[in-house]
Amino acid sequence: MDFTLTERETHFRDRVRAFIDADIRPRHGEYLAQSHEGERWKVLPVIEEVKERARAAGLWNLFMPPRSGRPPVDDSFAFEGTQLTNLEYALCAEEMGRIGWASECFNCSAPDTGNMEVFLRYGTREQKERWLRPLMNAEIRSAFLMTEPQVASSDATNIQTAMMRDGDDYVVNGRKWWSSGVGDPRCKVAILMGKTDVDAPRHQQQSMMILDMDTPGVTIERMLSVYGYDHAPHGHGEVVLDNVRIPAANVLLGEGRGFEIAQGRLGPGRIHHCMRTIGVAESAIEAMAKRLLGRVAFGKRIADHSVWEQRIAKARIDIEMTRLLCLKAADMMDKAGNKAAQLEIAMIKVAAPTMALQILDDAIQAHGGGGVSEDFSLAHDWASVRTLRFADGPDEVHNRSIARAEFGRHTNHVPQ
Template sequence: MDFTLSERETYFRDRVRAFIARHITPRDHEYEQQLASGERWKVIPVIEEVKRVARAEGLWNFFMPPHSGQQHVDDSFAFQGTQLTNLEYALCAEEMGRIGWASECFNCSAPDTGNMEVLHRYGTRAQKEAWLRPLMEGEIRSVFLMTEPAVASSDATNIETRIERDGDHYVINGRKWWSSGVGDPRCRIGILMGKTSFEGSRHQQQSQVLVPLDTPGVKVERLLSVYGYDHAPHGHGEVSFTDVRVPVENVLLGEGRGFEIAQGRLGPGRIHHCMRTIGVAEVAIEKMARRLLARVAFGKRIADHSVWEQRIARARIDIEMTRLLCLKAADMMDKAGNKAAQQEIAMIKVQAPTMALQILDDAIQAFGGAGVAEDAGLAHAWASVRTLRFADGPDEVHCRAIARHEFGKYGDAGGRDAPSSGDVRVSR
């Protein structure tokens, strides 16, 4: 088994790493100053400036898939990004994850990445011209409208938002929340999942439609906080839809295809989160180690107390194991497809935030009061990563899928005794 990175993988990772070191890290203080001044919900000037530089250097839209079975022939060269594989992008996304605003500088931030992939794979040429193009240009932002406050949305078949046909329009009524990105003043388009039918197969009742946010009846009721942070200027909102009318041509792929689209969208999106989370963990272990080496307690460096040696060692082991699993999942997606890699995607989706949260928690402990405050930048990181145990499906849903797959490997054994050690087989 060869773990050596290819020339192309190394090339893009190193270019992203160098760009961040040259253009983003030195301006992080500017970002913080601009974020803290004036309105909370605004465009941050330093991001727009760095975006222009990144695009000029060809570091733009990395995540766009190299090819798509759903793509129209006449679109084949019209809507292309850098077209990295999942494995190539994984290495770049880890670098981006080290600084919270870096991803947007490369036009690679959620939820736009997932929404652009949906439009790329399933959108008509007209839908792409109207919405995919300005998203790829970095001119607008978007929101994915799926989770609802009134039902357990971890089971997407529970979704109650109604999408009812009325002549040449759909009429939408319902309420969504945790609609990430809706607080950004550039947010112009939403991809909404609701029900066009309440009969028949539970997985064929849902549809997805494009909803411009300036459509009458769309109202951002409130912006939600995450452990006290408002996550401005991105934001997570609760949005109501009251008799919202959109043309029937705004449906994606067709009625009853919403669940199918959601599954296609969430696979890559889950991996993107995990890649960035590994970057967060790397920053946390670095901050923790530097703090432990710089502080003295009870006559010696805190780093020399055995409990901290154990925590640092465990953190490094967990980061390395998680990275390997993430790269394996990305590689399987590239070689065998998202469906074949669904177990690996589920496992990394559970493992990555759990790993990062433990390391962040240890780092906060190492910093003491400064860790609980925002001085060290750890409290905000912890709050952000904690949400990932819900985003794109809670841990319990993924663990259920993992366990069922595992049980399925042995289900035909019936009540027979377990095999002896000589009968054990390793399979994949």
């Protein structure tokens, strides 16, 4: 088994790393200052300026899957991106994860990445022209409206938002929350999941539609906080849909195909989160090590106390193990397809946030009172990563899939 990176994998990883070191990391203070000035929900000039530099450098839409993994697109209407494999992108995404706002600079931030893949895979030519092109050009942003407050949305078949056909439109009524991205003033489109036929088979009741956020009846009722953080300027909102009329032409793939699209969308999205989370963990262990080396307690450096040696060692081991699992999942997606890699995707989706949260918690402990303050990014990063144990399916759902696969291996070998 050869773990050596190819020339192409190294090339893109190093280019992203170098760009972050030269153009993003030095402006982090500027980003923080702009974030805390004036309105919370706004466009930050520093991000827009860095975006232009990243695009000019050819570091743009790196997440877009290679053509071999999707249906062909009319050459006159191609949306290619950089054509990185999942494995190549994994290495880049880890670098982006080291600084929270870096991924947007490369036009590689959620939920736009997942939504762009949906438009690419399932959209019509007209839908791509209207929505995918401006998203790939970073002219607009988007949201994904799936989760609902009144039902356990970890089971997507529970979703109750009603989509009733009325002539050439659907009339939509419902309430969504954790609608990531709706706080951004550039959010112009959302992909919305609801029920079009309650009498159809369980997994054919749902449909996905393209929602123009300017449609009458769409109300962002409130923005939600995450452990006290509002996550502006991106954020997560609660959205009310009151007799919203959506043209039938806005249905993606066809009525009753919503659950199918959700499965196709969430697979790549799950591993993208995990890739970035490894970058978060790397930043946390770096901050922890530097703090421990620079502070003295009880007559010696904190780093020389054995408890911290154990924690640092475990953190490094856990990062390395998690990275290998993530790269294995990405490699399987490239070689055998997303469906064949479902088990590996489920495992990394559970493992990566759990690993990062423990390292962040230790890093917070190493920083003492400063760790829970906003003087360092650790508390904010912990709150962000904690949401990943829910996002794109909670741990319990993924663990259930892993356990069932394991039981399935042994069903025919149970002693009688």
